[in-house]
Amino acid sequence: MKILPSEITSYKNYLNRRKFIKSSVATGLALGASTNLYANHSSDQNIYANQLDENDRLNSFEEITTYNNFYEFGMGKTDPSENSGNFKPKPWSISLEGLINNPQVLDLEKLLQQVTVEDRVYRLRCVEAWSMVIPWQGFPLSELIKIADPLSSAKFIQFVTVFRPEEMPGQNKRLLPWPYVEGLRMDEAMHPLTILSTGLYGHELLNQSGAPLRLVVPWKYGFKSIKSISSIRFVDKQPEATWSMLAPSEYGFYSNVNNLVDHPRWSQGTERRIGEFKRRKTLMYNGYEEEVGYLYEGMDLRKYY
Ligand code: MTE
Numbered sequence: 443m444k445i446l447p448s449e450i451t452s453y454k455n456y457l458n459r460r461k462f463i464k465s466s467v468a469t470g471l472a473l474g475a476s477t478n479l480y481a482n483h484s485s486d487q488n489i490y491a492n493q494l495d496e497n498d499r500l501n502s503f504e505e506i507t508t509y510n511n512f513y514e515f516g517m518g519k520t521d522p523s524e525n526s527g528n529f530k531p532k533p534w535s536i537s538l539e540g541l542i543n544n545p546q547v548l549d550l551e552k553l554l555q556q557v558t559v560e561d562r563v564y565r566l567r568c569v570e571a572w573s574m575v576i577p578w579q580g581f582p583l584s585e586l587i588k589i590a591d592p593l594s595s596a597k598f599i600q601f602v603t604v605f606r607p608e609e610m611p612g613q614n615k616r617l618l619p620w621p622y623v624e625g626l627r628m629d630e631a632m633h634p635l636t637i638l639s640t641g642l643y644g645h646e647l648l649n650q651s652g653a654p655l656r657l658v659v660p661w662k663y664g665f666k667s668i669k670s671i672s673s674i675r676f677v678d679k680q681p682e683a684t685w686s687m688l689a690p691s692e693y694g695f696y697s698n699v700n701n702l703v704d705h706p707r708w709s710q711g712t713e714r715r716i717g718e719f720k721r722r723k724t725l726m727y728n729g730y731e732e733e734v735g736y737l738y739e740g741m742d743l744r745k746y747y
Contacts, residue, residue, distance in 0.1 A: 514610035522650035531653035540676035541596035557581035564660035580639035600681035699728035
């Protein structure tokens, strides 16, 4: 899907309106201190106060929507923006299944009337060692979990991407086992930083970004942030996840960003922020250690990578 330059200008206005930009810098969008970013949007300010430091700059709408991983539309970074024009994200429903009191098929429009959509600026760190900073709109996954009302036996959640080979050309090839699946432990899924995103820069998600609903788990490698979700299953055992099924020695179930545990074929110590030349040091848990470190206390992170 192509974006007109006039539309991009309106995203900048959007940013100004929402006061994402504290001080304007000659070289484009910049974030100042982040402490008041969520002032009007979240009651949970303490959690978000130090999400970003002054070195983080928002990636542009164009960068975020033309450099993607979404194998349902091909393996190249521009394939998703070039090949997703026939995908129809409306109308959309999500089925809630498994160990819950309220199994149902939810219409997305109706669901959005029941949840609180907020602005969340998060870093996204891909396992391939590139990263971006993205202003998402979304709602806490915990709100959907409350609607599902899990049984105490539900320990994990599996997410499933829609299977529509007629609209997703990559699904006609054996690039991955389809549909794409991912999973979280229940406490990770309930964590306030975990969101289901419906938009970015104030614009509904474009197809390449995972329209109309995708997961964003900012302390994990990007492949955990599954796109175009059509089912959510509550299960009692660690569920299958596409990349850890495919190459278990390279991609673990947890996949927390960890600068100390390298991928068998490359270092995870540094990353390239899209739009920058100099590599940056990768931060433990992608910089969200204070918020999420307790989830993994006592776990051997070399074993549970
Ligand atoms: N979800 C589906 N269904 N299919 C995919 O191929 N790629 C993952 C993740 N979600 C992928 C997916 C990977 S590897 C990354 S890094 C992120 O999406 C990229 O998200 P972005 O394109 O919005 O940056």
